[in-house]
Amino acid sequence: MASIVKRGKSYRAQVSLYKHGQHKKLSKTFATKKEATLWALEMELAKGEGKELAQRTTTFADFFENWIYLVKVNDVKETTFQNYVRTLGVIRNLFQDIQLKDLNDIVVQKKIDEYAKTHSRKTTHEVLLKIKTALRDAFARGYIANDFARLVKTRGENPPKRNKALSITDFKKLRKHVLQHPEDEFNLLLLLALETGMRRGELLAIRPESLYEYGIEVRHLISPTSDDTSLKTQMQNVMFLLTKKYMS
Structure with a gap:
């Protein structure tokens, strides 16, 4: 049964719990006796419904x-x-x-x-x-x-976007630069990103068997936080086509 004890200007309600051979007590302090009595009644009813009151003291x-x-x-x-x-x-x-x-x-x-x-x-x-x-x-x-x-609602402000899309002029400059310097592996990855829209993880997961005469078959991706190499979406074996001049 629940008990209510006056402590100074407040009231402490206490409910006894018994589960798996162990006795526990659930208590809470209120400003008025009425609030303490109501809470104790709610807890006793919850006990009768089999609710896990003992777990409610877990953080x-x-x-x-x-x-x-x-x-x-x-x-x-x-x-x-x-x-x-x-x-x-x-x-x-x-x-x-x-x-x-x-x-x-x-x-x-x-x-x-x-x-x-x-x-x-x-x-x-x-x-x-x-x-x-x-x-x-x-x-x-x-x-x-x-x-x-x-x-509960999400609040707060969205900060200004830090990533800005390249203008057509800048896009052409970048594309021209990477085409003129194919000896750098990073430039090759960048060119693939520009031409296909592949994700970073998909680019890093490219293997020789993924390459074809006119395209690249995407089968896996690499994540910096996981060993899982499956694709982010349900699409499998996506083929990105490249023109012949880029593959030659």
């Missing part, structure tokens, strides 16, 4: 780490998994010791807004998507009481 950072290494590692490609691992560092820095039971949309929104002050809107959005996915999983398992993830 969000610890939950996220366990979640990515036990669940997501088998659900996503290696490159995507490494993005989750990098996000773990962000979450530990932002949420620190905040427990699952203390999370709500306001708490998470404040943390995301804090992160957005020093990061682009796109980067912030990518972090928030991973946080939302983890929160939905925690709710489905009964670790948090409400499915509030949809209420």
Whole structure:
């Protein structure tokens, strides 16, 4: 049963938990007895529904780490998994010791807004998507009481684009230069990029067996963060055609 104890000007509500032969206590302090009583009733009802109240004292950072290494590692490609691992560092820095039971949309929104002050809107959005996915999983398992993830929004500004497309004039100058200096391997890769639009990882993964008389068959890519060489999209064996003068 739950107990409510007056401590100075506040009230502490405490709920006893028992699972797998171990006794635990879940407690929270409130300004009024009414709030403490309501919370204790909600926790007792949750116990009766079989929800995992004991897990709610786990920090969000610890939950996220366990979640990515036990669940997501088998659900996503290696490159995507490494993005989750990098996000773990962000979450530990932002949420620190905040427990699952203390999370709500306001708490998470404040943390995301804090992160957005020093990061682009796109980067912030990518972090928030991973946080939302983890929160939905925690709710489905009964670790948090409400499915509030949809209420959290991405905010912040998009910085000016740092990469500007080449003008036609500059494009022609660059193309002329690399054609006149084919002895440099980098120039050859640059020429292939200009003529085909291949990605960097696809260029680096070119092998002799990928070359044909009038084109290059793209089968793999190389990533700096993963040993996974599969293509980014579902397209396989894409053929980029080159004119004969570039292949001669």
